[in-house]
Amino acid sequence: MLYDTIYRDTIAKLNRKIAQYEKRIERRHKVWMSLLPSFYRFQYAGSIGLLNLGVGWEYGKHRQWETDIMFGFVPKYEKKQAFATFTLRQTYVPWTKGLYRSHERGGSKFCYTWQPLSCGLFMNSVLRGDYWTNEPERYPDRDYYRFSSKIRFHLFLGQRYTVHIPRNKRYLSKQVSFVWELSTCDLYVVSKFVNHSIPLKDILSLSLGLKMKI
Numbered sequence: 001m002l003y004d005t006i007y008r009d010t011i012a013k014l015n016r017k018i019a020q021y022e023k024r025i026e027r028r029h030k031v032w033m034s035l036l037p038s039f040y041r042f043q044y045a046g047s048i049g050l051l052n053l054g055v056g057w058e059y060g061k062h063r064q065w066e067t068d069i070m071f072g073f074v075p076k077y078e079k080k081q082a083f084a085t086f087t088l089r090q091t092y093v094p095w096t097k098g099l100y101r102s103h104e105r106g107g108s109k110f111c112y113t114w115q116p117l118s119c120g121l122f123m124n125s126v127l128r129g130d131y132w133t134n135e136p137e138r139y140p141d142r143d144y145y146r147f148s149s150k151i152r153f154h155l156f157l158g159q160r161y162t163v164h165i166p167r168n169k170r171y172l173s174k175q176v177s178f179v180w181e182l183s184t185c186d187l188y189v190v191s192k193f194v195n196h197s198i199p200l201k202d203i204l205s206l207s208l209g210l211k212m213k214i
Helices: 002-035 186-194
Strands: 039-045 051-059 065-074 083-092 097-101 111-127 151-164 175-185 205-213
Touching: 039 065, 051 083, 051 205, 111 175, 151 186, 151 205, 175 186
Parallel strands: none
Antiparallel strands: 039 051, 039 205, 051 065, 065 083, 083 111, 097 111, 111 151, 151 175, 175 205
16 A cells, blocks of 8 residues: 555656656747747848848737848949848738638638738848948047938838748748838938928838748
């Protein structure tokens, strides 16, 4: 009888340790999976570079929040050298509306949706030495410009049109979104506020892009 009691207690303790170990492994797995990107992004233009590539993460109850990073390329213009840029973005997509669902043989269905609003902000930095965050000492009045030439802060809004690819036809992604956005930056807004004669089109920048959900 005593032996049976000791045996049951030992088994119970062992099961608890196994359960705790499995929970730790599950938590670590969730953390690791959360670090893997949710999507790839390609963007053309938009005041952050001619061509831009990056990765990002979706989160929130309805996957309505996105954070992504991108590296861009600005080619050589006139006598200037080509250089790279870095962008950190935060996006909010509040709604998704269904557009169309195809019906094909074998149960494969392409679903098309529309995101009528995507909005957010991003920070862009020029990866080049002759741009500065604080005004260099060579300028007699250190407060003359008041703006960093290296870092810009932007606001944007746009729309997306998404194709949801059926499981048996997926190769590189499960969703492909076609994106357009209008953006402006802190310097442009201040310039418009100071000089009302500046046309609105001169402070707005259009970008086109693709978002490929993994």
